[in-house]
Amino acid sequence: MTTEGEKTRPTVVTAKRAMVGRLSWGLADQAASSMTNFAVGIYVARSLGVTAFGVFSLAWVTYGVVLSVSRGLATDPLVVRFSGVPEASWRGAVARSSGTALGVGAAIGAVSLVVGLALGGSVGPAFACLGVMLPGLLLQDAWRYSFFAAGTGRKAFVNDLVWGVALVPALVVAARVGTVAAFVLAWGAAASVAAVYGCLQSGIRPRMTGARAWLREQRDLSYRYLVENVGVSGASQLRAYGLGAIVGVGAVGAVRGAELLLGPFLAVLMGLSLVTVAEAARVLRRAPHRLARFCLVLGAGQAVAALLWGAALVLMPDRLGEAVLGDVWSSASQLIVPAALGVAGAGLGTGAAAGLRALGAARRSLRSQLIASTCYVGGGLGGAAVAGTVGSAWGVAAATVCSSAVWWLQLRSALRERHQNPIPEVRTS
Numbered sequence: 271m272t273t274e275g276e277k278t279r280p281t282v283v284t285a286k287r288a289m290v291g292r293l294s295w296g297l298a299d300q301a302a303s304s305m306t307n308f309a310v311g312i313y314v315a316r317s318l319g320v321t322a323f324g325v326f327s328l329a330w331v332t333y334g335v336v337l338s339v340s341r342g343l344a345t346d347p348l349v350v351r352f353s354g355v356p357e358a359s360w361r362g363a364v365a366r367s368s369g370t371a372l373g374v375g376a377a378i379g380a381v382s383l384v385v386g387l388a389l390g391g392s393v394g395p396a397f398a399c400l401g402v403m404l405p406g407l408l409l410q411d412a413w414r415y416s417f418f419a420a421g422t423g424r425k426a427f428v429n430d431l432v433w434g435v436a437l438v439p440a441l442v443v444a445a446r447v448g449t450v451a452a453f454v455l456a457w458g459a460a461a462s463v464a465a466v467y468g469c470l471q472s473g474i475r476p477r478m479t480g481a482r483a484w485l486r487e488q489r490d491l492s493y494r495y496l497v498e499n500v501g502v503s504g505a506s507q508l509r510a511y512g513l514g515a516i517v518g519v520g521a522v523g524a525v526r527g528a529e530l531l532l533g534p535f536l537a538v539l540m541g542l543s544l545v546t547v548a549e550a551a552r553v554l555r556r557a558p559h560r561l562a563r564f565c566l567v568l569g570a571g572q573a574v575a576a577l578l579w580g581a582a583l584v585l586m587p588d589r590l591g592e593a594v595l596g597d598v599w600s601s602a603s604q605l606i607v608p609a610a611l612g613v614a615g616a617g618l619g620t621g622a623a624a625g626l627r628a629l630g631a632a633r634r635s636l637r638s639q640l641i642a643s644t645c646y647v648g649g650g651l652g653g654a655a656v657a658g659t660v661g662s663a664w665g666v667a668a669a670t671v672c673s674s675a676v677w678w679l680q681l682r683s684a685l686r687e688r689h690q691n692p693i694p695e696v697r698t699s
Contacts, residue, residue, distance in 0.1 A: 308530060309434075309437065309441070310437070310441070310453065310456075310457050311323075311326075311526065311530045312530065312594065312595070313441055313444075313445065313453065314326045314450070314453050315523070315527060315530070315595055315596055315598045316595070316596040317445055317448065317453075318448070318449075318450065318453075321519055321520055321523065322392075322450050323523040323526065323527070323598060324514065324518075324519035324520055324521075324522040324523035324526075325392055325393055325396055325450050325519065326396065326450045326453060326454070327510065327522045327523055327525075327526040328393065328396070328510060328511070328514070328519075328522060329396040329397060329400050329450070329454055330526070331506050331507045331510045332382070332397065332400065332507060333400060333404070333407065334506060334507070335500060335504055335506075335507050336374070336375070336378050336382075336404060336408070337407070337408065337411060338496075338499035338500050338502060338504075339374055339378065339496060339499065339500060340370075340371045340374045340375065340408045340411065340412065341411070341415070341495070341499055342492060342493075342495035342496030342497070342498065342499040342500065343370055343371075343374060343485060343488075343492045343493075343495075343496055344367045344368070344370040344371040344374065344412055344484070344492075345367060345371065345411070345412050345415035345416070346415075346491070346492070346495040346499070346547075346627070347367075347488035347491045347492050347495065348363055348364065348367040348415060348416065348419055349415055349418070349419045349547050349548050349551075349627075350491060350547065350551060350627060350628070350630060351363075351488070351491075352364075352419050353418075353419045353420075353421075353547075353548035353551050353552065354421060354548070354551075354552055354555075357420075360416075360419065360420050361474055363484075364416045364419075364472065364474050365474050365475065365476065365477045365480060366477055366480035366481065366483060366484035367412060367416065367484060368409060368412045368413065368416065368474065368476035368477075369476040369477040369478040369479065369480050369481050369484070370478075370480075370481040370484050370485065371408045371409055371411070371412035371476070372405055372408065372409050372412075372476045372478055373478045373481045374408055375404040375405035375406070375407065375408035375409065376404075376405050376478075378401075378404060379400075379401040379402065379403070379404035379405055380401065381401070382397050382398070382400050382401030382404065383397075383398050383401030383402060384401075385397055385398075385401075386398025386399070386400070386401060392450070395449070395450070395451035396450045396451050396454050398451070399451045399454040399455045399458070400454050400458070402455070402458070403454065403455065403457070403458020403459065403461070403462065404458075405462075406458055406459070406461050406462025406465045407458055407461045407462075407465075409462075409465040409468070409476065410429070410433065410461045410462070410464045410465040410468060412468075412476075413425075413426065413429055413464075413465065413468030413471070413472065414426040414429065414430070416472065417429070417471075417472075418548055419548055421548075425471050425472075428471070429464050429467060429468050429471060430464065432463065432464045432467045433460050433461055433463070433464035434460075436459070436460035436463040436464065437456065437457065437460035440455075440456035440457070440459055440460050441453070441456050443456065444456035490632070491630065491632050494632035494633065494635070494636045495632065495635075495636075497636055497639075497640075498632075498635055498636045498639040498640075499639075501636075501639045501640055501642070501643035502639060502642075502643060504643065505642075505643035505644075505646040505647045506646075508647050508651075509646065509647055509650035509651060509662070509666070510522050510525070512647075512650070512651040512654065513525065513650065513651070513654050513659070513662055516651065516654045516655060517654055517658050517659055517662075520601070521601075521654075521658070521659040521662075523598055523601075524598065524601035524602050524604075524605065524659050525602075525605065525659065525662070525663070527595050527598040527599070527601065527602030527605075528602045528603075528605035528606060528609045528663070529609065530594075530595065530602075531583055531591075531594075531595070531602060531603075531606060531609075532576075532579065532580070532583070532606075532609055532610065532613055546568060546620070546621075546624040547624050547627045547628060549564070549624075550564060550565065550624045550625055550627065550628035551627075551628040553628070554628045554629065558688075561625055561628065561629075561685070562625070562681075562685055564625075565621040565622055565624055565625040565681065566621060567621075568620070568621040568624060569617060569618040569619065569620060569621020569622060569674075569678075570618065570621070571617075572614075572617030572618065572620060572621070573614040573615070573617045573618040574614075575617070576610055576613040576614035576616075576617050577610060577611075577614050579610065580606060580607065580609070580610020580611070580613075580614070581610075583606045583610065584606055584607065588603070591603055601659065604659070604660055604663075605659065605660065605663040608660070608663035608664045608666070608667040609663055609667070611667040611670075611671065612663070612666050612667040612670040612671075613670075614671075615667065615670035615671035615672075615673065615674045616670050616674070618671075618674040618678075619642070619670075619673060619674035619676075619677040619678075622638075622674070622677035622678045622680070622681040623635065623638070623677055625681045625684070625685070626638070626677070626680060626681055626684055629684050629685075629688060631680075631684040631687075634680040634681075634683065634684050635680070637680065638673075638676050638677045638680045641673060641676050642669075642670070642673035642676065642677070645669035645670075645672060645673050646666060646669050646670065646673070648665075648669065649662075649665030649666050649667075649668055649669030650662045650665050650666045650669070651665075652665050653665025653666070
């Protein structure tokens with residue numbers, strides 16, 4: 271006679287295998303995306319030198335802020351509320367969500383174009399070109415999150431491969447032109463090709479007319495996530511601008527060079543972030559008592575992996591580093607240890623952040639991020655004022671490690687509140 275435990279055991283095993291499969295596609299997709307970004311960064315660093323690379327990095331961190339706006343308003347609520355729901359609900363939500371991302375790109379892109387044209391000089395053209403490319407860049411990112419919400423990470427992986435393939439001829443043309451603006455156009459044009467392909471993959475047309483309804487339906491999450499996300503990327507932008515003002519634009523290039531060295535591990539970190547909130551939401555629905563353990567394993571694993579990767583970089587010969595980064599290597603190599611510690615702290619914190627997102631504890635998540643962002647900017651600019659670029663890196667590392675403790679304290683409180691006051695299921699339509 272089959273017992274109840276014997277009946278449920280295959281179901282548990284199947285669920286775990288499905289989770290591993292989705293996480294694997296998340297890693298594969300981010301590997302493809304990160305290789306695309308890595309190729310662009312290396313090409314610019316080697317082709318144009320540290321100063322021009324600093325200009326490119328300013329455009330890059332600005333794109334990061336805009337991307338955070340799009341994710342907060344469009345795709346973060348989608349992942350929280352429409353992961354593992356019926357296909358009809360998912361399709362309707364994706365049409366409105368992707369339309370919102372496209373609208374954000376068009377609106378902010380127009381502002382960036384005007385500002386870039388007004389600035390002129392060496393920085394203005396890069397920002398003008400970024401403004402033209404923002405709609406395609408944001409729509410491509412929206413497809414990635416939409417596919418992972420549906421549990422079809424393979425489609426996101428293929429979409430990023432299309433971006434990478436389209437980037438090859440675009441970079442060849444940009445290298446012949448030899449300007450930062452040309453590289454920004456190449457990067458964005460390749461992303462736009464992938465964005466169009468995403469429409470074909472999903473069979474969904476983004477509905478910009480549905481953006482208002484989407485924002486109204488998701489306002490309890492989206493505006494808090496907007497502030498939270500902008501806190502992350504805005505802090506990076508403030509640090510970059512402040513570092514450029516205190517030390518020089520070359521220092522921004524050195525920091526970006528260190529980030530490129532950490533690129534393979536950051537690919538793992540970001541790849542997991544594509545699916546961890548969706549997976550945490552699934553864990554919460556099926557086995558709420560396992561959420562804390564899931565978050566702890568996730569965060570601790572990422573922190574240990576970051577430290578191991580940092581140790582490997584420290585042992586890397588200078589000759590190999592120069593082959594990768596060219597002239598940027600000499601300044602970036604000094605930042606490896608603090609950068610690795612900072613990434614380890616961020617990895618530990620993302621485990622708790624995934625749990626807070628899954629719980630829908632937007633207030634606690636926002637509070638944690640505002641504290642973390644304030645510490646990040648303070649540590650980065652305070653360190654720069656005291657000890658230049660290296661001091662900024664150590665200040666950021668200390669701030670990030672301390673901030674991870676805040677995330678975990680907030681998660682513990684949120685779990686305690688949920689245990690005392692169970693909340694109803696989130697909306698899926």
